[in-house]
Amino acid sequence: MQDYSVQLRKYMPAPAAPIISRWINDSGCVFRISRSRTSKFGDYRPPYAENGHRISVNHNLNPYAFLITTVHEFAHLKTWNAHKSRVKPHGAEWKNNFRQLMLPFVQSGTFPDDIQRAVITYLNNPAASSCTDLQLFRVLKRYDAENNLAHTVEQLPENTIFTLKNGRVFQKREKIRKRYRCIEVKTQRVYLFSPIAEVTVLADKTTDSTTY
Template identity: 60%
Template sequence: MIEKTTSILEKYLPKQAAPIIAQWIYQAPCMFKISKNRLSKFGDYRSPFGRKGHRISINHNLNPYAFLVTTVHEFAHLKTWNEYKSRVKPHGKEWKKNFKLLMEPFFNGEILPPDVRAAVTTYLGNPAASSCGDLTLFRTLQRYDQPRAGFVRVEELPPGAAFVLPNGRIFRKGEKMRTRFRCTEIHTGKVYLFSPVAEVKRDVIEHH
């Protein structure tokens, strides 16, 4: 069974990393789901509740290195929950310690290319709540994405430009806050915060 899981994971992870992650899934144990793309997050962890055990989901469309970093991030939550339950902060010092510990096997051999290894090393100095919250790491991981025709990053759009999400929702780019851009959904007038590196499509029709 673990061999089948490893085989499936090899489609999403660097090949050398797949058996390590498969082992984690069975040791936990946890329900590991490869999910549809979610703009707001790369992955998530849910602690045991009722009859359900540990659950982790990772977006299917991440490149192998982004998939790996996100998976380790979520397993660090699982390990921290096993040790402390809900008595500590989700991204406190306990989680940071576990994230660093769980990343160690992937620095061996040739699993990570040099630029990703360097970016992850810097990130491990003080891991953020999300790998996409660290723009240096995110941009490094993004180099390994397959190019998507017609997509641009929010930070590349001029102020006031309209853009479209894959689900058809249309937004107008507003001012930059500390790390994210305030963008208004044109249909509802609601304001949402977008990461500078979120990939969207420029809307060619001018909306007023």
Template identity: 60%
Template sequence: MDKVNVLSNYLPEGAAPVIARWIDYFKCEFKISRGRSTKYGDYRHPYKDEGHRISVNYNLNPYAFLITTVHEFAHLLTWNEHKRKAKPHGLEWKSNFKRMMKPFFEQTIFPPDVKQAIVSYLENPSASSCTDLNLFRVLNRYDKKPEGVVHVEKLPINSLFSIKNKRIFKKGELVRKRYKCVEIKTGAVYLFNPLAEVMVVN
């Protein structure tokens, strides 16, 4: 199966041919990776006998997969132009990220809400799309969520919820940008991202 057909399973319609051309042009090893909770994607610069390597989590929705892929290719282009002289998410990377998003804006790749969120994000893109709460909220609308999964910010104060390892917490007040939550078993306090996905405990 050729690259375009494989990529089409993960990307919005019309995006796969562009990404396939980039993979060939930059001679990049592109890997569709298992889901990782700590990152959406990864770029590794050439080292010894290995060339450019990019990995993107398989379980992202198509729009998040595309934005993450462009993010990593912007790292690749920045490395080609500046090597170690540029900061990982410095001005050079930001400029390349904006430039590499243009082909997808010229096509009608994104629905209006995602496009508007990306435009706002592009004004000052940070290390990851998931650190921009507005963009993350919009992208999250297109995720397929298991039944019973909600975001912490949607729960009333004092609600009980559990996380993947079955630990149970009580939701507290918002402290700056995170919710202060108490683990029921230990009484320990943890700060949760408003968009953390949890299960309601009745």
């Protein structure tokens, strides 16, 4: 049995590393530290052909987000072992497994108080991704390495001009229910952005006009 604790401590809270190391060994999964992916924090792939279980988690998550994402993916593994593909990916079976796997970390005080409270609330109804729970996402963001260029849409004053990683430029407008109406500068098309979408402000530029 291989001990992965030393490597795992670089990415997650140290007390959690031996537990995750044991999960990797017991499940026989290939656990990979992935490059940054904007579309997802982690990924689970079930056994296929000659391949066994495979889990990957983004390397640039803060330790608490990394741990929660890891538990999320192992809940998929546990659900697949019990039900194969006969149940929904984030259905009741996955939710129950996620809650059970999170318990050792909640009960042992692995998380700071603010994350602990947010996690307990989140466990009432776990979602497909922790970033879809606004309260948990906001609390986890407090522990990210400081990045003065990164903002979330909800932090920006109305009319701020911002850009996405793909270079597209938008202007923030008013909030509509849970999302913000934003106008793409080049096409004048309207898009609805999540409050926690990460963007880069163009020199803190704002304008009171929607004509470009």
